[in-house]
Amino acid sequence: MNDHSARRSEPTMREVAALARVSTKTVSRVINDLPGVGEEAAERVRAAARSLGYRPNLTASSLRRSDRRSATLGVLFEDLSNPFDSALLRAIEDRARQNGVLVLAGSDEDDPTLQRELLTSLAARRVDGIVVMAVGGHQDALQQERERGTPMVLVDRPPTFGHTDSVTTTNRDSSREAVLKLAGLGHERIAFLGDRQTLWTSQERYTGYLEGLAHAGLKLHQELVRKDLQGVDVAEAAAASLLDLDNPPTALFTAQNLVTVGAMRVLRSRGLHHRVAVIGFDDFPLADMVDPAITVVRQDVPKIGRTAAELLLARVDGDDSPAVHKVIPAVLVPRGSGEIPPPTP
Amino acid sequence: MNDHSARRSEPTMREVAALARVSTKTVSRVINDLPGVGEEAAERVRAAARSLGYRPNLTASSLRRSDRRSATLGVLFEDLSNPFDSALLRAIEDRARQNGVLVLAGSDEDDPTLQRELLTSLAARRVDGIVVMAVGGHQDALQQERERGTPMVLVDRPPTFGHTDSVTTTNRDSSREAVLKLAGLGHERIAFLGDRQTLWTSQERYTGYLEGLAHAGLKLHQELVRKDLQGVDVAEAAAASLLDLDNPPTALFTAQNLVTVGAMRVLRSRGLHHRVAVIGFDDFPLADMVDPAITVVRQDVPKIGRTAAELLLARVDGDDSPAVHKVIPAVLVPRGSGEIPPPTP
DNA sequence: GCCGGTTGCGTCAACGTTGACGTAGGAGGA
DNA sequence: TCCTCCTACGTCAACGTTGACGCAACCGGC
Incomplete structure (x- = not known):
């Protein structure tokens, strides 16, 4: 009954559809709470999904959907074990979660090479946007990423290039x-x-x-x-x-x-x-x-994080107003x- | 030239293939360093990829590939801003990165409901495995996830259920x-x-x-x-x-x-x-x-993190030896x- | 000159999901 | 009665990628 080792594959919509005797499209409609499904069929689908333990595959869904969202943000800080960085991460995570968004986090050690690598890794996973603490020195990798159109907010340090939001302190x-x-x-x-x-x-x-x-x-x-x-x-x-x-x-x-x-x-x-x-x-x-x-x-670290997350989420949602540079007062x-x-x- | 606002879509293999006058399959082979491509064609592909700024889409790739890996681990801790938790996260992140694996992190506040929600979120993104700091009280959500076959390592606290690795201290x-x-x-x-x-x-x-x-x-x-x-x-x-x-x-x-x-x-x-x-x-x-x-x-937080990450990565790679409970000495x-x-x- | 093997590609379908669109059946109005 | 509209589904293709397989051209050996 509880075979922990064999990684059985997750059930798919197709299996749910077969069990509920409907098409996969109908399953999709039920799962996404879309109209156009009778109560009877909907209930069969829910029952089938429950009994199979079906869980939607967000990666497949985001591949197909038009908005192409992964509901995931990248966070690139200098060192996640530093108290300042981790408090900031926590604040961003909390705000993102309110929108059902999760956070892929990495430490770049203030090393441009490592930052570039992590940026590539995040891009490969098609994150919706990135919160970055820019490395000292040149920000070429960031700028390139930004010019590709990736939504980006810089925290703690402003961008050396244009058209990019930032949140810093006084x-x-x-x-x-x-x-x-x-x-x-x-x-x-x-x-x-x-x-x-x-x-x-x-x-x-x-x-x-x-x-x-x-x-x-x-x-x-x-x-x-x-x-x-x-x-x-x-x-x-x-x-x-x-x-x-x-x-x-x-x-x-x-x-x-x-x-x-x-x-x-x-x-x-x-x-x-x-x-x-x-x-x-x-x-x-x-x-x-x-x-x-x-x-x-x-x-005010929580406020810096919250502000950065809100800015980024808005950009991801298509806000294309001019870049802003928010300054959160320190005391x-x-x-x-x-x-x-x-x-x- | 640098239109930051319009989120232009990332170039795909198809576009690279068209520019290099080869099939997408050949592009795939070049990108993944697989044999069976002549030097001439390979160079054309690389040039095309470079000029278009092509970057592979890991989510599409993992959807299609047989191993179904997302190269992403989930980390579920009580509070990422706590120094213990963040040091642990950092250690896991470092070890995972050696394998090209990134980390999706979340704080569950020691709340079973929140933990269950985050677990669902991680599952929807099809992470390869999860490092968890179990909440106090019952671990039902964790156990259910584990019984589905998700590789899992518990840190700081051992599982109350069977067949699951853990890393704790003395x-x-x-x-x-x-x-x-x-x-x-x-x-x-x-x-x-x-x-x-x-x-x-x-x-x-x-x-x-x-x-x-x-x-x-x-x-x-x-x-x-x-x-x-x-x-x-x-x-x-x-x-x-x-x-x-x-x-x-x-x-x-x-x-x-x-x-x-x-x-x-x-x-x-x-x-x-x-x-x-x-x-x-x-x-x-x-x-x-x-x-x-x-x-x-x-x-020894770095060692706890490293050990947990190594255990989990091995499980993801198919190691199905009996569960181990590692104890890292404190001093x-x-x-x-x-x-x-x-x-x- | 023919055979077997290798090299270097291409074609096709599928991963799990959803957008676009089609359609059968019933309700309602003229 | 017929036409229209709506509801509740279904069909099909496509997202970007890769596994399975096919095939032409070339090679060496006899």
């Missing part, structure tokens, strides 16, 4: 706000620690940092700027070198969550975590649990580390 | 080890704080707790046991009530990561975080950054919170 404005807050406390030596420069977010946050300094009338000290910090370890080394300066910074603006973690690690190991102020971009789990709790700029969450004043001399 | 043994470690430091009042009892993992960890007490010759104090703690807030309240006891515990074994966070939050707010020992089950980001750093039982990671001795009276 990278620049919130960074400026963070720096101004530090300056307001009296900090004059505020360091910048940033992720890879090829990333648009990283550039924007740096620009926000510069704007913040300028608005506060502070001078930019090049020796307080560290960029291209990829991963916790690299960030840690950079933070250490900053603290080793003759005239070290009294506050740090860490422009990405792994960078924040690296910086905190160094401050803690040197016992400076209550002396040097830190504001990080991007919230992360337990940022409120460390000592001191970390002041961060928090993106500064004061928790302690960003409220540390400079040492009184 | 829940019981590692929990016992954790409790024994606390007992070895001299703790006699060790509390248990656990997740929903319907979850198999939760039960196992509780059993391990009991075994630990027994091995150490400690008496079970029912008032030190708190179960069914779902979410950080509930865990927080439970931990608070434990500390309010006349004779409060000197050590906590928190059997799930959100529970650990809740407990830490209470200890910290009461200034007891250096007085009461804590060992948590499941590692989480920044567990090493809080004060004190948290001693945890760490599962105790001492960081500080689990090394706090009981107060000397």
Whole structure:
């Protein structure tokens, strides 16, 4: 009765039709709730489908149907195990499910080659549209895909090419706000620690940092700027070198969550975590649990995901209005580390 | 030239064939690297495919092919935004990609109804197999799917039905080890704080707790046991009530990561975080950054994911050997919170 | 010069489903 | 009574691809 191993083939409409003594077309009508079937025949079809355990084959159906929809979206992120990425995936998944749409997800490791491969894989499965976190550097593969007419929404980073929607956050404005807050406390030596420069977010946050300094009338000290910090370890080394300066910074603006973690690690190991102020971009789990709790700029990830999904689903439905670039506001969450004043001399 | 909005239809084999002046079958042979095509014709086909931007339609191909593979696996977890789940997803995705297989992922919120719906959605897309984190309570939907012959591997929790592979960790043994470690430091009042009892993992960890007490010759104090703690807030309240006891515990074994966070939050707010020992089950980001750093039982998530993916891919390839239940060892990671001795009276 | 085998294609039908269209039978109106 | 319209089906072909099979041209061997 329960032969788990033999992969028996799924029943088809033909088998249901035979059992119900109708044509496959009639079965199709019943399954899709289309009119033109008498109650008697419809009931026979339902009974037959139930007894055979029939389940429609969406791939065959989408092959034949005129709209050609697969009811599947592609999601291409840098790393699905990163908390930011996975929260975003979850938000997109939830919104898509409301429309009966599922999500094919992949991690491209910010590698153009891998991104191109995954893009091809998604295209081979004829997904209806794609939500992408563009890799740093050139976006040729994305642009090509887009030019073929594949609906696409970029998240976290805007497109370098035209006619494509994006959903990002207030990278620049919130960074400026963070720096101004530090300056307001009296900090004059505020360091910048940033992720890879090829990333648009990283550039924007740096620009926000510069704007913040300028608005506060502070001078930019090049020796307080560290960029291209990829991963916790690299960030840690950079933070250490900053603290080793003759005239070290009294506050740090860490422009990405792994960078924040690296910086905190160094401050803690040197016992400076209550002396040097830190504001990080991007919230992360337990940022409120460390000592001191970390002041961060928090993106509204669920809203970013929902917005991206809604945009994409609308495009799939044929919305061809001009491309929009939605900006979802981030908020500064004061928790302690960003409220540390400079040492009184 | 780059008309992004009009979704022009993808070129087909027929168009490539016409341009290359061969039959579609010959195009098929070239695309699939099958023999029986001269170099001259093959080159014409490749040129035509390139100039038209042809990309094979995997859904049409899998419909027609005898093996009927979609090169897609389903993944059904409780919550893709949970760090444990997303790390697992990432590990599965990586292993699957090595075989050219992509992953359709969904969150079932531990809700049987939602799980059944998602299962139907995956089945409609004819995924080759499914990796599932079973919901607590009955697994009827899973069992039915399995009995239809769908290859399936359960992760984190074993099946309640037969003939189905699973990959879990050493829940019981590692929990016992954790409790024994606390007992070895001299703790006699060790509390248990656990997740929903319907979850198999939760039960196992509780059993391990009991075994630990027994091995150490400690008496079970029912008032030190708190179960069914779902979410950080509930865990927080439970931990608070434990500390309010006349004779409060000197050590906590928190059997799930959100529970650990809740407990830490209470200890910290009461200034007891250096007085009461804590060992948590499941590692989480920044567990090493809080004060004190948290001693945890760490599962080997990448290995769990890789193992599950390999098992499933083998089943999809026709491996019909008896079901196996792989157990991936977890390790105790001492960081500080689990090394706090009981107060000397 | 004929035979058997190989190489390089082509033809046809089918995978499971649905769009376009056909049609038998009954209802309703003139 | 006849014509029209509607209802409830059915038939057929096609979506993009590939398995099964067919066949002409060429090769080497005797």
